[in-house]
Amino acid sequence: MTRIIAATLMLWVTVVLPASANPKILHAINRLSFGPTPGEIERVESIGVEKYIQEQLNPNSIPSSNTLDSQLAQLSSLNLSTNELGVAYGATRKVPPAERPQLKLNRIRKVADERNHAKLLRAIESPRQLEEVMTDFWYNHFNVATNKGISRIWVGNYEQTAIRPHVFGKFRDLLGATSRHPAMLHYLDNWQNTTPNPNPKAKNRGGLNENYARELMELHTLGVKGGYSQKDVTSLAQIFTGWGYLPANTKKGTPFTFYFEPNRHDSSPKTLLGKPITGTGEQEVEQALDMLAKNPATAKFVSYKIAQRFVSDNPPAALVDRMKTRWLQTDGDIKAVMTTMLNSKEFWAPAAQRSKFKTPLEYVVSAARATGSNIEETKYLNGQLNGLGMPLYGCPTPDGYKNTREAWLNENSTIQRINFATHIASGRGLSSKPQPINSVNLDRAISPYLSANTKTTIAANKVGLQSALMLGSPDFMYR
Numbered sequence: 001m002t003r004i005i006a007a008t009l010m011l012w013v014t015v016v017l018p019a020s021a022n023p024k025i026l027h028a029i030n031r032l033s034f035g036p037t038p039g040e041i042e043r044v045e046s047i048g049v050e051k052y053i054q055e056q057l058n059p060n061s062i063p064s065s066n067t068l069d070s071q072l073a074q075l076s077s078l079n080l081s082t083n084e085l086g087v088a089y090g091a092t093r094k095v096p097p098a099e100r101p102q103l104k105l106n107r108i109r110k111v112a113d114e115r116n117h118a119k120l121l122r123a124i125e126s127p128r129q130l131e132e133v134m135t136d137f138w139y140n141h142f143n144v145a146t147n148k149g150i151s152r153i154w155v156g157n158y159e160q161t162a163i164r165p166h167v168f169g170k171f172r173d174l175l176g177a178t179s180r181h182p183a184m185l186h187y188l189d190n191w192q193n194t195t196p197n198p199n200p201k202a203k204n205r206g207g208l209n210e211n212y213a214r215e216l217m218e219l220h221t222l223g224v225k226g227g228y229s230q231k232d233v234t235s236l237a238q239i240f241t242g243w244g245y246l247p248a249n250t251k252k253g254t255p256f257t258f259y260f261e262p263n264r265h266d267s268s269p270k271t272l273l274g275k276p277i278t279g280t281g282e283q284e285v286e287q288a289l290d291m292l293a294k295n296p297a298t299a300k301f302v303s304y305k306i307a308q309r310f311v312s313d314n315p316p317a318a319l320v321d322r323m324k325t326r327w328l329q330t331d332g333d334i335k336a337v338m339t340t341m342l343n344s345k346e347f348w349a350p351a352a353q354r355s356k357f358k359t360p361l362e363y364v365v366s367a368a369r370a371t372g373s374n375i376e377e378t379k380y381l382n383g384q385l386n387g388l389g390m391p392l393y394g395c396p397t398p399d400g401y402k403n404t405r406e407a408w409l410n411e412n413s414t415i416q417r418i419n420f421a422t423h424i425a426s427g428r429g430l431s432s433k434p435q436p437i438n439s440v441n442l443d444r445a446i447s448p449y450l451s452a453n454t455k456t457t458i459a460a461n462k463v464g465l466q467s468a469l470m471l472g473s474p475d476f477m478y479r
Contacts, residue, residue: 024049026448027353030479031310032056033129035366038441041448053342056130057168057335067374068125075114078156082182085111085153086248086256108153112146113379115156116392120378123365134167134334135159136361137309139393140400141302142178142220144187146393150256154183155393171302171332172293175220179289180258182245188212188398191244193237195266208266213237215398221292223301232273238266239277239284260285299327303337311347312355313404319346354449354478357405360388362479363417367471372441373430380429384420388413409477421472439467446470 025044029036032053044052055062072078080088089107123132139159146152162181166174178184185191190212213236217228242265248255260282267279273291277284292298303323307315322344323337330336341347358366364381385391389408395401402408423429427436447455450473458469470476 022448023350023353024348025052027348028052030354030449031347031356032133033369034123034133034362035369035479036445037369038372038438038444040445042444056128057338057342059128059131059168062128065125065127068121071121071125072118075118077111077114078118079160080157081257082154082157082245083254083256085157086150089153111153111156116382117378118156119159119392120365120368120381121375123361124368124375131164131167135164137306138163138167138174140395140403141305142174142184143395143398143400144183144393145396145398147396148187151183151187154181154186157181158183159393166334168335168338169333171298171327171334172289174334175289175293176286178220179216179243179285182256182258185212185244185258188215190240193241193243194264195238195241208234208237208241210234210237213240217292219399221298221301222295223297223304226295226297226301228273231271235270235272235277236288238268238270239272239288241266243282243285293332294328296324296328299324299332303327306337307341307346309403310341312352313406316346319344354475356403356479357409358477358479359401359403359408360385360390360413361392363477364388364420366476366479367421367424368430370442370445370471370476371424371430371437372445373427373437376431377429380423384416384429388416388420417477418468418472421470422468425468425471437467439463442467442470446476450475 022041022045025041028049029040029044029052033040033056047055077085077089089104089111123136126132142163144151144155144158146155158178158181162177162184163174166177182191188211189209193209193212194207196207210233214233217226217233217236218224222228242261242263244259244261244264246253246255246257246259250259253259262281265281267281269279270277270284272288273295275291277287280287300320304315304320307320307323311319319341323340326340327333327337346352364384368375368381382392386394390401425437425442426434428434447470450458450470454473454475458466458473461469
């Protein structure tokens with residue numbers, strides 16, 4: 001192990017990123033997927049970069065993986081509704097009181113294990129790679145963490161039903177879906193948001209709560225420099241009063257599902273971003289969401305975040321402006337905005353290629369994909385993400401994980417990544433019956449991304465060390 005770490009660290013000191021014979025192909029795969037699998041580079045060469053991009057932008061045109069579908073079908077909690085999750089995995093009165101805490105904990109663990117397993121399986125094995133990348137991007141943008149009450153059992157459903165169906169659609173639809181999901185409503189407390197002067201028949205759950213309204217403008221739409229004031233935060237919170245979900249003991253409908261409670265809503269006239277909002281109940285929220293989704297500040301802020309994820313840590317202002325313009329022209333059509341970015345000179349610029357340092361999730365998944373192994377187990381991968389500081393669904397703050405080099409490149413994480421590379425290269429951590437990975441397959445996936453210096457250093461070491469050196473090389477840490 002010490003020898004592998006020493007050899008790998010030597011690569012980090014002298015890294016020079018390579019010039020590839022097929023830079024567009026390598027760049028496209030690096031940015032539109034979680035990394036190449038053995039044979040992926042050759043496949044894209046055969047069909048052409050443009051067709052590859054169009055495939056990925058239209059995931060329904062790509063046949064699903066039967067193996068992946070079969071694996072996902074075995075996860076019994078994966079497709080349960082928020083109601084079913086709340087009922088099946090919450091506390092139960094049919095169990096003796098002394099046994100309830102452990103039963104509840106076991107059920108929560110089952111949901112978490114299956115949710116995490118599904119996310120990693122999809123990221124590693126799905127042929128619809130850009131859909132997985134965008135699902136992860138938008139989840140991070142509309143982050144809900146697993147550190148708060150019942151939200152922890154809903155985050156998988158939140159990603160599956162509120163995020164995934166809209167990743168290439170209209171931003172307004174995505175915004176609306178996240179605003180109605182019980183996971184978001186619980187996480188940012190809007191289920192408790194009540195007019196200060198509720199109807200006498202309504203149960204006051206704590207008065208006006210501005211948490212969701214503030215994050216909706218600061219993180220989800222306008223951005224911190226989006227031109228809103230504290231008065232706008234308060235007005236938006238008033239607009240969202242009564243916007244929540246039904247509790248377990250409700251008699252008004254299906255528990256743990258979205259519900260608007262008129263008796264808890266502030267129906268007084270309001271002003272948001274300088275425009276009047278009349279007291280029309282639930283339609284006030286729809287009007288507010290329309291305003292936020294169409295606002296130029298939202299178009300710029302979200303376009304910047306997309307460009308930062310796909311182009312560079314500090315994306316060119318001219319590119320962001322063109323993406324913003326396309327956003328406003330298409331009423332927030334995500335696919336259209338993505339197409340503008342993917343057709344830009346900035347996206348394909350040599351300076352942008354291999355400039356993005358992989359987050360722990362990107363690194364772990366890209367390593368698993370590069371091996372070409374049949375993935376049966378993901379617990380080890382999940383544990384590595386915890387150790388690298390990026391547990392799945394685990395960012396404790398609403399702003400989500402950063403995706404910049406500065407956030408993730410440090411000495412400790414470098415050593416951890418090298419240890420991980422050594423473990424995976426030995427064939428451990430991916431299946432119940434560990435087998436040494438196929439070094440030829442690994443070379444097909446990774447070698448085109450390696451510099452001449454890295455290849456020389458790897459070749460100078462024993463064959464048994466070469467796979468670990470490839471996976472732990474500085475070249476492979478970038479995308």
